[in-house]
Amino acid sequence: MPTKGPDDMRLLFATGAAVLLAGLMVxxxxxxxxxxxxxxxxxxxxxxxxARQIALDLESGGPYFFPDPFGHDRGxxxxxxxxxxxALQQHLAGDPSCAIKWRASVRSFVDCHDDKVRSNELDxxxxxxxxxxxxxxxxxxxxxxxxxxxxxxxxxxxxSTVTTAG
Numbered sequence: 001m002p003t004k005g006p007d008d009m010r011l012l013f014a015t016g017a018a019v020l021l022a023g024l025m026v027x028x029x030x031x032x033x034x035x036x037x038x039x040x041x042x043x044x045x046x047x048x049x050x051a052r053q054i055a056l057d058l059e060s061g062g063p064y065f066f067p068d069p070f071g072h073d074r075g076x077x078x079x080x081x082x083x084x085x086x087a088l089q090q091h092l093a094g095d096p097s098c099a100i101k102w103r104a105s106v107r108s109f110v111d112c113h114d115d116k117v118r119s120n121e122l123d124x125x126x127x128x129x130x131x132x133x134x135x136x137x138x139x140x141x142x143x144x145x146x147x148x149x150x151x152x153x154x155x156x157x158x159x160s161t162v163t164t165a166g
Contacts, residue, residue, distance in 0.1 A: 044142055048087075051129045051139040054078060055085055063102045063109070063119075065090070066141075074143045077102065077109070079119050087125040087141050092117070093149060120151030 046069060048054065057064070063079035066087075075090040077100060088109075092098040098112040100122065109117040126142040 044144055045128075045140045046143075047130070047135060048076075048078070048139045048141050051085060051137055054139050055080065055083075058085065062104060062107070063088075065102075068143065070143070072143075074125075076125060076141065076143070077119075077122070081119055085127060085139060086119065087127050088119055088122040089124065089146065093123045093152070118151060121149050123147065123149050 048066060058078060058080045063077050066076040066078055068074040068076070073090075073096065077088040077090060079086055079088055088100070090100055092100065092111055100109050100111055100117060102108075103110045106116065109119060109122070111117050123146050126145045126147065128140050128142075130136055130138040130140050
């Protein structure tokens with residue numbers, strides 16, 4: 001078995017250093033692009049995606065869960081009601097510990113007790129379709145404003161504002 005000469009060792013060392021440097025550069029670029037380890041900056045509205053594509057996905061596959069992009073506990077169930085996209089809270093009104101799930105086998109939402117829940121019984125976040133040059137046709141979600149479910153009588157004001165520690 002031939003032994004490695006000094007030139008081979010230098011080449012091996014240089015290659016290893018170059019790979020290590022490239023990896024560190026990629027990691028630094030990813031940290032810079034994502035804002036590091038800090039939580040995403042909270043805004044009043046954010047783009048959830050193309051409203052048209054989301055509606056098509058909901059028609060063909062049913063409701064789906066959209067996690068809170070700000071790292072809080074305000075995940076959203078996107079669903080269709082009368083052909084319109086709605087952003088439903090992930091829990092029962094007044095009970096943040098009772099999570100809602102979509103059960104495809106019964107084509108219904110169910111609560112933490114496995115009881116069926118209609119979408120019109122769930123509070124919802126504000127949505128709108130973007131009209132501006134940067135948001136035209138996009139579904140915009142506002143997780144700071146909660147509207148009461150239309151299928152139940154609200155016990156407080158018609159609209160509540162969610163405040164979170166940031």
